[in-house]
Amino acid sequence: MSDKIYVFDTTLRDGEQVPGCQLSTGEKVEIAKELELLGVDVIEAGFPISSPGDFQSVREISKAVSEPIICGLTRSVEKDIEVAADALKYAKRARIHTGIGSSDFHIKYKFNSTRDQIIERAIRATKFARNLIDDVEFYCEDAGRADIEFLARMVESVIAAGATVVNIPDTTGYCLPEDFGNKIAYLMNHVPNIDKAIISVHCHNDLGMATANTIAGIQNGARQVEVTMNGIGERAGNTSLEEIVMILKTHKQMGYHTDIDSKKIYLLSLLVSKMMRMPIQANKAIVGRNAFAHSSGIHQDGVLKNKDNYEIIAPEDVGVPNNSIILTARSGKAALNYHLKRLGYYVEKETLAEIYHKFLALADKNKDIKDEDLIKLMGGKIVDSHIEIVDVKVICGNSVEPSATVELLIQGEKIAATATGNGPINASLRAIDKIIKEKVSLDEFLVQAMSKGSSDTGKVHMRVDHKGFMYYGFGVDEDIVMASVKAYIAAINKMAFFKKAKKHHVRATATK
Numbered sequence: 001m002s003d004k005i006y007v008f009d010t011t012l013r014d015g016e017q018v019p020g021c022q023l024s025t026g027e028k029v030e031i032a033k034e035l036e037l038l039g040v041d042v043i044e045a046g047f048p049i050s051s052p053g054d055f056q057s058v059r060e061i062s063k064a065v066s067e068p069i070i071c072g073l074t075r076s077v078e079k080d081i082e083v084a085a086d087a088l089k090y091a092k093r094a095r096i097h098t099g100i101g102s103s104d105f106h107i108k109y110k111f112n113s114t115r116d117q118i119i120e121r122a123i124r125a126t127k128f129a130r131n132l133i134d135d136v137e138f139y140c141e142d143a144g145r146a147d148i149e150f151l152a153r154m155v156e157s158v159i160a161a162g163a164t165v166v167n168i169p170d171t172t173g174y175c176l177p178e179d180f181g182n183k184i185a186y187l188m189n190h191v192p193n194i195d196k197a198i199i200s201v202h203c204h205n206d207l208g209m210a211t212a213n214t215i216a217g218i219q220n221g222a223r224q225v226e227v228t229m230n231g232i233g234e235r236a237g238n239t240s241l242e243e244i245v246m247i248l249k250t251h252k253q254m255g256y257h258t259d260i261d262s263k264k265i266y267l268l269s270l271l272v273s274k275m276m277r278m279p280i281q282a283n284k285a286i287v288g289r290n291a292f293a294h295s296s297g298i299h300q301d302g303v304l305k306n307k308d309n310y311e312i313i314a315p316e317d318v319g320v321p322n323n324s325i326i327l328t329a330r331s332g333k334a335a336l337n338y339h340l341k342r343l344g345y346y347v348e349k350e351t352l353a354e355i356y357h358k359f360l361a362l363a364d365k366n367k368d369i370k371d372e373d374l375i376k377l378m379g380g381k382i383v384d385s386h387i388e389i390v391d392v393k394v395i396c397g398n399s400v401e402p403s404a405t406v407e408l409l410i411q412g413e414k415i416a417a418t419a420t421g422n423g424p425i426n427a428s429l430r431a432i433d434k435i436i437k438e439k440v441s442l443d444e445f446l447v448q449a450m451s452k453g454s455s456d457t458g459k460v461h462m463r464v465d466h467k468g469f470m471y472y473g474f475g476v477d478e479d480i481v482m483a484s485v486k487a488y489i490a491a492i493n494k495m496a497f498f499k500k501a502k503k504h505h506v507r508a509t510a511t512k
């Protein structure tokens, strides 16, 4: 029987702290529901005292999600803990995550305190939290740089005070894997009551070692890992969920497992990336665009014969659609045929040779060949329904009814419309509705200033509903009306893309 490793996801707390990545409550709830389906054990939903938005998010996630434990972050401050417990009121299973600095840097320069005083505060906070909620996790902030004997004392004290989980974070991403592993081993061997709590590890990626340090933590006794989707988080980010899950799955001989349904990783990774506007680097392990892409002819042929030749993880295992054989001028007939079949084109050997010639000529010109190119190559037509903004004019003020005239470019044709509304944004969106002649309803509208001050850039997140499907749009502009129009058009373009994709599908399968 392998040991279970508890997955504590902090995408919505540590991940969301990244500037520009802030999510609305609705978006957070949507991600939390997906995290539940993914099978995480704990969702850290926010830092309730930090803002009314965070409080609301923790509360709404507590209502919407029932399987995982919902966790709220606090400092070792009674007010924080009270507010967190209140935000967690509706959670089926709630946890308070409280803590304090444990390194001398933090003790001296952050708290202007002494080791003894810090231990006292830690005990008080833990006891206070335990009086409100049974499940209390304590973080020893900056444990990566803390004196190990003092750290052991702190861990022992908070367990004695009632902590059920103790988090040993490498807050600054400083540790080497071996040293971090040794730290965990030291605690396992020197803290007399360590068996009364689960040790958790929370690593940051400042030196690119978050995953390695987390694995070292597990190998030395940690049974909970604190991770984020795509490794997003402060500075260089947190340990990435997908990497830890797939390492434990690939190396079964290590004797650990998680309850994550790995097939759901890829779609959730895309969702988080899209909602947070954080693109995933192409060569990111597990979820990057190129993580399963084989582009050389020899590799492609080898993979098509037997995946194990070049793949240690099957793309399907993490939910990556199996179309990662990239077509370039170096691809062979096998790869071309594979993609044609995937698109629904079944061709005879001689025809394939003919198409292959055309394909090579095209691939010489274009660097890589996309589905659209293949469909054209097979005689299909692409309808480009991409919509562009040509012009937006608004009239507003305290003595006129707000109105807007919007001009759009759709399939080479300029179309304009004018509409009124209860404000310039509303009028602009109504004008767009008139042009596209589709019933689109705005579900969510979130405006944020990118930085402080009135002259700065605003960003707008939108969620629209069209025939029961949800689409997200995002826009940035110095003018908030323009940012809104951009976000709306971005969402509409996704709809148009979706329709286009469906058309392709029909056309491609028809030739079977």
Ligand SMILES: [Zn+2]
Pocket: 014, 171, 202, 204, 234, 238
């Ligand atoms: Zn962190």
